[in-house]
Amino acid sequence: MADKLLEVRDLCVAAHVQKNVLTPIVKKVSFSIETGKVVALIGESGSGKTTISLACMGYARPGCTITGGGVKLDDIEVLKLGFLERRRFRGTDVSYVAQSAAASFNAALTITRQVIETPLIKNLMSANEAMEKAVSLYHELDLPEPEAIGRRYPHQVSGGQLQRLMAAMAMICDPKLLILDEPTTALDVTTQIEVLQAFKKLIRDKHTSAIYVSHDLAVVAQVADDILVLKDGVMIEYGPAEQIINEPSQDYTRELISAAHIMPKSMPKPRPLIIQTAQNATAQPLLVVDGVTAGYGQNHQYLALHSVSVEAHVGRTIGIIGESGSGKTTLGRVISGLMGSKQGEVRLDGIPLADSIARRSRAELRSVQFAFQMADVALNPRHRIRKILGRPLKFYFNMSEGEVGHRIDEILDTVELPSYFANRFPRELSGGERQRINLARSLTAEPKLIICDEITSALDTIVAEAILKLLRELQERLKVAYVFISHDLSTIAKVADTIAVMRRGKIVEYGSTVEILTPPHHRYTELLLSSVPDLRTDWLDTIETRRAAARIAAAG
Amino acid sequence: MTVPVAELRSLLRELLSELTPTVVICALILACVILVVLFAPLIAPYGEGEILTNDSFALQGSEGKARPGSTLLLGGDFLGRDILSRLVYGARVTLSVALAISLLAFLLGTTVGFLAAAIRGRADAVLSRIVDALISFPSIMIALIVVTSLGSTFTVLIITVALIDATRVFRVARALAMNIIVQDYIEAARVRGEGLGWVMWQEVLPNVLGPLAAEFGIRFTYAILFISALSFLGLGVQPPHSDLGLMVKENIQALLYASAYDDLRYALICISPALCIATVTISVNLIVDWFLKSTGASLPEEL
Amino acid sequence: MALTALIGRRLLIGVFILLIVSALVFAGTEILPGDVATAILGQSATPELVALIRERLGLDDPVYLRYLHWLGGLVTGNLGTSLVNGADLGGEVGVRLFNTFFLALLTASVAVPLSIVLGLLSALKPNSILDRAISTVSLALISLPDFLTAIILVTLFAVTWKLFPAIVNIRSDDGITDIMRALVLPVSALVFTVLAHMVRMTRTVVLDVLTSQPIEMALLKGVPRWRILIVHALPNALAPIVNVIALNLAYLISGIVVIETLFNVLGLGRFTVESVQNRDIPAVQVCAMIFCAVYVLLNLLADVISIIANPRLRHPK
DSSP states (O other): OTTEEEEEEEEEEEEEEETTEEEEEEEEEEEEEETTOEEEEEOOTTSSHHHHHHHTTTOOOTTEEEEEEEEEETTEEGGGSOHHHHHHHBTTTEEEEOSOHHHHSOTTSOHHHHHTHHHHHTTSSOHHHHHHHHHHHHHHTTOSSTTTGGGSOGGGSOHHHHHHHHHHHHHTTOOSEEEEESTTTTSOHHHHHHHHHHHHHHHHHHTOEEEEEESOHHHHHHHOSEEEEEETTEEEEEEEHHHHHHSOOSHHHHHHHHHSSOOOSSOOOOOOSSOOOSTTTTOOOSEEEEEEEEEESGGGOEEEEEEEEEEEOTTOEEEEEOOTTSSHHHHHHHHHTSSOOSEEEEEETTEEOOSSGGGSOHHHHHHEEEEOSOHHHHSOTTSOHHHHHHHHHHHHHOOOHHHHHHHHHHHHHHTTOOGGGGGSOGGGSOHHHHHHHHHHHHHHTOOSEEEEESTTTTSOHHHHHHHHHHHHHHHHHHOOEEEEEESOHHHHHHHOSEEEEEETTEEEEEEEHHHHHSSSOOHHHHHHHTTSOOSSTTHHHHHHHHHHHHHHHHHO | OOOOHHHHHHHHHHHHTTOOHHHHHHHHHHHHHHHHHHTHHHHOSSOSSOBOOSOOTTTSOTTSTTSTTSSSTTOBOTTSBBHHHHHHHHHHHHHHHHHHHHHHHHHHHHHHHHHHHHHOHHHHHHHHHHHHHHHTSOHHHHHHHHHHHHOOOHHHHHHHHHHHHHHHHHHHHHHHHHHHHTSHHHHHHHHHTOOHHHIIIIIIHHHHHHHHHHHHHHHHHHHHHHHHHHHHTTSSSOTTSOOHHHHHHHTTTHHHHHHHHTOTHHHHHHHHHHHHHHHHHHHHHHHHHHHHHHHTOOOOSOO | OHHHHHHHHHHHHHHHHHHHHHHHHHHHHHTSSSOHHHHHHGGGOOHHHHHHHHHHHTTTSOHHHHHHHHHHHHHHTOOOBOTTTOOBHHHHHHHHHHHHHHHHHHHHHHHHHHHHHHHHHHHHSTTSHHHHHHHHHHHHHHHSOHHHHHHHHIIIIIIISOOSOSSOOOOTTOOHHHHHHHHHHHHHHHHHHHHHHHHHHHHHHHHHHHTSHHHHHHHHTTOOHHHIIIIIIHHHHHHHHHHHHHHHHHHHHHHHHHHHHHHTOOSHHHHHHHHHHTTOHHHHHHHHHHHHHHHHHHHHHHHHHHHHHOHHHHSOO
């Protein structure tokens, strides 16, 4: 037991919700870390994982109090220390890497000044020593211009680089314990893996212990020795990573695993693109985007789309994949009429759609619906669900009050929500429920096509999985077509019949899902594919060579 | 167009659950003030301009009837008129002028502000620049210049101060509407094909109603203070009319008598109108403060 | 560099605004109804006399010529003559301006440090008893009319305790202590009028910075509290605080007009009010121009400082 670096016993944390009312948010959590090992805290939002990791530094956010239990670091009982004594080990023995480095770096100070602050104020190194140490860490983390990058201000470097610089800041005093709080979540998928690799190498080389906080099981599997699964502040399962991933003992863990962002084991069974029905005898695609070029600013000054052409079919899904800045959202906006195009046209059932909403007929508007990414900002917070769902019914179908009520019940039933939800406000619903309402609103119009813009990205994995399932069922029943926009290849692979891979406003590869996912790949598709982790612990180590080649090819 | 009734009702219920003693007291005070002002002729013991005694504090010695508490509760003014009665009438003038100012300013400011936010583009830029230019004047100077050339009648005062105030309301209304217009639910309404009327009235308005109500309270107190300051300088409401600010100015000499006779009660003659103003403005501001806190709303930063 | 260009642009805008302001001040007092010549002559106006005065004052020139003439005079320090006594405005305005400036300077030197300290105290322990007391008192102070605070101060300190004079009546042979004693009450009254806003805004600004993520990060790095305040919070809070100060000093103007009138201070604010009452239009123009210019300059200063303090603008990509 001597080599246990950190021991957390029956930790309890509570939040002050109202005056004099304490609500527990972490309940009796215990785990320990041996020197050189990595423990992952995994759970969905609200599971208390960040709160626990902060409590290991003896810190509770304003509004929270550590109400019980103990944290033992080496031989120190952290929670028994006073305010001033806790400061002594922070930054030196234990250090912290926050989720968003861009928000956590002080914009007014240069990077190196912040990186070397801890050793300087604690008199552990001279300024020169600290500077040398910082530069060597920058080298190790594969940062460009390691000699010069520290002289810049945080806004002058990219997000991925900042995240690594924050790791350098955390490692400057060679801490015994490193706390990584969702350190790659805010990054683009392809950057995420590089940063993850850098972190893993750093932890391994320095033989540092770490707590890795994440919601993403596949990412956690790459770095953790032990995994602690949390739900609503309670421990669900705790054990070695291999065991949790391969032989989970709890249902919740199994759910998490099946919802993880990994490529599906087998290729989805291809469906014929054309559904033969009476109305659809000519077998033409429902929607054709034909050579659309569009951009922002006056006269499309800043182009976001360069002659993009895709097709959507009745009862089928086209997946649009790309990273931020790829133009995938712009494509969705052009189809919906929110944005005009400079060249090219969008045709629905062979008839060209007007460039703006104002010039589209009500029937055309009804046929193409848009489901937004963030349900919490896509639903008017001051409208009841009844109004949110009822308005399209009145607007498109001129329904009477009675018919509207009846139809709302039906639609709520379609998205598997009880009918009394009609009286609620959006804020009284959970994230997943809100997303269902968001989807239900597009369904009220009985559209031919729904543009789904990252509708699962902001959701926890299990909830997202349920929404995807709902989407599939609705498609079977209603024969609605989806344009499914996402940055996550694993999600797209699960739902799409055809895939368009976008990069910098152009389509780099376009074909059926099977074609896209079967080698040979386009070099950028290869990079994307190699950015989706497998749910096994040694994936990250095997991927390195494959990615290096893909990256060089994609950059060229 | 239907007024969003259900939304208003839920907001009201939310508010009532968070009442504090301070707010209740403030609301009661305001209710009393409103009653007094509405029924001024019934409540005032004497007429507005009725001269009751020759021995006003300005003419008589320390034993005069003008002394508060002698025969008149709050004393008599420099002409020997009952302060209490004049307070009631003065408050009537001050509050109705301030109300007219804030209503006018709101009508103008919110309409133009919402339009600017909805239309955006060049029209918005031009409007915003004009307002920027107007705001680069200290408001008291605008008022003084206008009063110099047009004289201070009620119409001139109300329109001038309302215009000054409207520039602030414009900024707040525009900023509030802008925050809402960039939200996805507005985009959702636009994709549906909704017109500008529905978007502004049904989607935007319910979300800015709270902050706008708070802003109205703030503008109202500002109008009271501003008009009182002008009257105090002798440039606002003109005799024979009187408002609370002018009453302070007229009776400022009472302070000297208080000093000369060593009788603090004389000070009351000139302090009581000012205290009336303060009671109303403090009550309104405390309610606004509570309202903002309990609805979690905030106003765009501005003085 | 982008920064100097940005500041340069802002300064140019400032000059432009001043020009607009001058045009509006001129227009507001000259073009609107009410003939200056008639105003001067009052009851004794005969057509011949009016014509004579109009000619002497150049009132028959086209408006833009009169504006340019007036503007040229302002810039070269020739402020024109008073309609009331025909005296050169330059001398009178100079003395009055000095008094007002002195009053404002005293007020600022008390109000600025005091409000920063109170705002900081309040922000460091949000929702503490001190914070709630400060916030309630300042809210009440904001709601008070400027003259009420002054009257209460006079009632207490001049009428009841007779510590300070109620009216500022400075003679040339008064010593510095007499002058200071006379100024205690007006300065205190002015401090109260600006203090509350400054305290509240400083609190918001500091609280904003202190609850930001970089501060939590510094805490988790083991940085001591004082160092967090000075090294991490101050650089981010400084610009908004300076902004708050500049804005509030600009708002001091209306307070100055009221307080000078009430205490009989022979300053520019009182002079403005007197001129308005006498319809002494050249004097109103000059005073309004001076106050507006100060106001514009203070706002400009606030803008320029926030440009300089923004690291994103100071160190572009």
